[in-house]
Amino acid sequence: MKLLKEKIQQEGIILSESVLKVDSFLNHQIDPDLTVAMGKDFYQHFSKGKKVTKVLTIESSGIAVGLTTALEFGVPLVFARKKKSLTMNNEVFVSKVYSFTKQETNEITVSKKFLSADDHVLIIDDFLANGEAALGLVSIVQQAGASLAGMGIVIEKAFQDGGQKLRNAGFHVYSLAQIIRLDHEKKKIEFREEA
């Protein structure tokens, strides 16, 4: 997505060879118009197949783009919780997600009330790195007996193995921007060029 790549080039900060900071429009401050454009892009891509009935994401940075995507499809958004919320009941799907950074395993949950075998789910998230969170969401879709339309990712770090893991497992992954390399020394972000 051209507009997104321009925004990344203008405002993205390379923190290291493996971490890109995009707090100014995606992870802390959010650009609403860009977020709407991303939702429309995901809709264009995923509306051609079987009818999507739910958009599934995970708190917090997935919510904004998950919402604008759900808006285009005219379906509800569900966001997985990383920690127990005040009113979360015990009837939940649970998935374990390993964090390489924190070196710990955490649970993510989705209430059974909001995903059923009748659903055709589109997973949306902001970053795809090692794919653990994405696989956790896939597991929840599978536990619900729902079918998976695919995964829409805003920024895929193609130098990490999440994309490969997911595609090798047969899932359809569509990223608005794929980063091949973060050159920390030259402060240069290299994208995979659009076909």
Next chain:
Amino acid sequence: MKLLKEKIQQEGIILSESVLKVDSFLNHQIDPDLTVAMGKDFYQHFSKGKKVTKVLTIESSGIAVGLTTALEFGVPLVFARKKKSLTMNNEVFVSKVYSFTKQETNEITVSKKFLSADDHVLIIDDFLANGEAALGLVSIVQQAGASLAGMGIVIEKAFQDGGQKLRNAGFHVYSLAQIIRLDHEKKKIEFREEA
């Protein structure tokens, strides 16, 4: 807001005399069209004064309605973090927020890059109960030297003292629904009637 009150009556679950569960459209599953309507309502209410330059909320449940509100105003959304995120820097405004439920004090943060003295900020959140989180956000606006347009709240529990605290402090608080009472026995939600 009539549409919201109807939704609360249809789908809200009274968990106790003080807690209402609205997971099906506000806190876990999100109704995108309703969320857009809420954003338009907040815009109608707060667009009459000095020009709002930023919408400020707090992760996670404030993000969706914060986004649709920011969309109407054509300004960025900023969401305060409750815990350190991967790329959060040390140049942050910090505020302590006490949780009566957890009986602990936590810190919420907003990067100094995203709030300045030139901003006129509209705070948006899903629930107003004891007002601690709202006061935390107000403190951050004040630390930035920004002015406060007011606070837009989806559901105010008027039987708790958050609304009174904020209004007594001189802040303009506008709630889309004010709940006077949660009758756990009769399973009845009592709203303050619209003027």
